[in-house]
Amino acid sequence: GENVGLHLPTLSVQEGDNSIINCAYSNSASDYFIWYKQESGKGPQFIIDIRSNMDKRQGQRVTVLLNKTVKHLSLQIAATQPGDSAVYFCAEKIGGSQGNLIFGKGTKLSVKP
Amino acid sequence: NAGVTQTPKFRILKIGQSMTLQCAQDMNHNYMYWYRQDPGMGLKLIYYSVGAGITDKGEVPNGYNVSRSTTEYFPLRLELAAPSQTSVYFCASSLRPGTMNTEAFFGQGTRLTVV
Numbered sequence: 143g144e145n146v147g148l149h150l151p152t153l154s155v156q157e158g159d160n161s162i163i164n165c166a167y168s169n170s171a172s173d174y175f176i177w178y179k180q181e182s183g184k185g186p187q188f189i190i191d192i193r194s195n196m197d198k199r200q201g202q203r204v205t206v207l208l209n210k211t212v213k214h215l216s217l218q219i220a221a222t223q224p225g226d227s228a229v230y231f232c233a234e235k236i237g238g239s240q241g242n243l244i245f246g247k248g249t250k251l252s253v254k255p
Numbered sequence: 256n257a258g259v260t261q262t263p264k265f266r267i268l269k270i271g272q273s274m275t276l277q278c279a280q281d282m283n284h285n286y287m288y289w290y291r292q293d294p295g296m297g298l299k300l301i302y303y304s305v306g307a308g309i310t311d312k313g314e315v316p317n318g319y320n321v322s323r324s325t326t327e328y329f330p331l332r333l334e335l336a337a338p339s340q341t342s343v344y345f346c347a348s349s350l351r352p353g354t355m356n357t358e359a360f361f362g363q364g365t366r367l368t369v370v
Contacts, residue, residue, distance in 0.1 A: 176358055176359075183364075184363060184364070185259075185345050185347075185361030185362055185363050185364050186298070186345070186347075186361045187361070188358035188359070188360070191358055231297055231298070242288065242300055242303045242311075242313060243288075243300070243359065244300070244314075245290075245297040245298040245299075245300075246297055247296060247297040248296075248297050
């Protein structure tokens with residue numbers, strides 16, 4: 143079935159550098175996307191969301207970009223810090239559905255000091 | 256503000272035993288969800304509810320049951336535990352997703368081992 147996937151399972155960056163985590167989705171009917179951060183032993187925490195009628199949204203140190211043409215979503219983290227080390231998941235909601243989110247497999251971000 | 260509270264945090268079951276995973280939220284969210292997360296994997300939706308008295312199957316509902324008698328509580332029941340149900344279970348709640356800032360809030364998880 144159609145689902146959300148990720149290009150890279152792991153990403154290692156130097157502290158202070160910018161990080162880019164990618165996500166590919168295959169369902170063109172998806173109209174809402176969320177990025178979550180999950181630290182070891184904890185539940186996922188919301189980072190940022192975006193609707194399909196937007197192509198960019200910015201938060202504090204994070205930016206989500208949505209390219210509907212190629213069905214691609216990315217999360218950019220500026221000035222990556224050791225506390226950013228976690229697994230990052232993208233999730234999608236299919237338009238017209240009840241609202242349940244479909245999660246991708248996740249990307250593990252490791253920040254080197 | 257407690258958010259989403261799950262109990263227990265850890266549990267070991269023998270094959271064939273049953274148990275109920277508890278979930279409560281105090282944010283008056285209509286939507287509640289149960290996910291399972293296997294090691295190194297993403298979250299898979301088991302069941303969800305869009306309001307009291309309404310439940311629906313997710314991606315992996317077999318071997319589980321849910322009920323939603325009130326807005327606050329959404330327990331997950333395992334009737335005959337199997338080793339394949341060894342996983343970390345997350346409960347979440349939200350307003351209706353799709354509009355901005357209606358993200359799901361997750362509990363801390365229940366780590367279940369079936370032996």
